[in-house]
Amino acid sequence: MRVSGLTISKAHAALQAGQVRSVELTERFLDRIAQLDPKVRAFLHIAPDVALQAAQDADRRRADGEDSPLLGVPLAIKDVLCTGDMPTTCGSRMLEGFRPPYDATVVARLRRAGVVPLGKTNTDEFAMGSSTENSAYWTTHNPWDLDRVPGGSSGGSAAAVAAGIATAALGTDTGGSIRQPAAFCGVVGLKPTYGRVSRHGLVAFASSLDQAGPLTHTVRDAALLLGAMAGHDPLDATSADRPVPSFADELVGDVRGMRLGVPREYLSEEGMDPSVSAAVRDALDVWQDLGAEIVAVSLPHTSYALPVYYLLAPAEASANLARYDGVRYGYSDPAAEDIWDAYRKSREAGLGAEVKRRIMLGAYALSAGYYDAYYLKAQKVRTLIKRDFDEAFAQCDAIVTPTTPTPAFKIGEKADDPLRMYMADVFTLSLNLAGLCGISIPCGLADGLPVGVQVLGNAFAEATVLRVADAYERVTPWHEMQPSLAGDDEAW
């Protein structure tokens, strides 16, 4: 069976019809991982035993009469989500060999739904980065051009889906870490509303911004996965106690009369690649032809999102990463003499350059004498950014923007210049600051590299953004495009 580009929906249809068993499907994906992942390097940990056991269980459940869209479907999990039976490193030497004592709530929920975990995917260390170059282990390669980054921090997950070595994958998004790699790799990536999905077992980076979400081939697949991931969890006090709609049922293919807002600040952004602007304008024409009304809106504080994000997220990180003390888990320097020496030496050796940069930046923004000027100031401008969205959503149902200013950049191109690297997130950051939802979907190619368009929605309006994105997908070919990887025995 040909599995590259296999969607959850098609896998489900084949499993349901008895054309394939989950064990066969899983073996095929494991073969493909062995064949192609040495080039892509999407996986930090491949888990054949865990996967085949889960596949056998799924086949048994199906034989007993159970049926659900995710039962027996192989997918990949970003290595910042805790898994009780697989290592969880967060792309850090600090957590090399760490095996969590429990599953993250999202992982537990998907397991109950019958998914088959293939392994754990690469990430920038503690999800801090836009390229996977900050992984302490290796850099993942973009399947569309192996000399380019897959984006980050969920770059391993995006590359795994794009390369057809997983049906779908889980990622996390603190400032764009699902949507930006989805755009760079030509796949769908959904960042849910803050509170929609439990953060229990998502290793904390910035607690007021982090959310887990799906990376998939299609909008329908993202709807199916989100439905299984979402919902209230007593173990996360910030998870929202509100009903979860049946997102897949909301994909009616009709956007007539809907108002799509286009913020004037985004298309005029400095450093915007003209081919990306052109692809997004074409996408807007498609929605207009489908009967949506395109309206101009304004998000006047957009250009301040970058400094706000890179003060608040590092401030939260500096507190969250204080837990890596080398006592309860994680790396501990054996040569240290007393506990203070052990803290300093273990953290110095266990944490990478970008993590150190961010926790220092965050601690500075929180420190005596600078708190008002940096941290409090950033929190106030966060309010202005949120108000921008409130006012825009009074005039439209969803907002459409480019996901990134450029297609995927070359490995090494920005690695020595943190500020330029931060600019790669310029279109995705403000959504997290406002706590809203958004999806990136493929909308074209620029010099052979995928381009993403982003549909942003109000709080808990995932059904709206999914509906808008799905309507576009139904009449365009971009979600079907696949990279051609040398050595792929399924290549045409």
Place this chain on the structure above:
Amino acid sequence: MALLPDQVLHIAELVKLSLSQDEVALYQRQLSEILAHFDRLNELNTDDIPPTAQVADEQNVYRKDEVRPWLANDEALANAPDADDGFFRVRPVLEG
């Protein structure tokens, strides 16, 4: 604003990192550049704007203070770099 080497060392101590000489120079330059970029927030007058610390629609969330099973002792210690007799083993905190 530009940071001084002593300030970099002070911040490193706040987050318990022992930086090498080269790292002090690197972070002095990089953090100064990043902070200079962030000074543009001062273009905005925020005197009457309340801060936003979180965006969840919940406010306080309470639960009963009840004992419930969580990890067994050996599970809690399974990842410890050093454990002894059911406890985490730490290096001396106080001298003498």
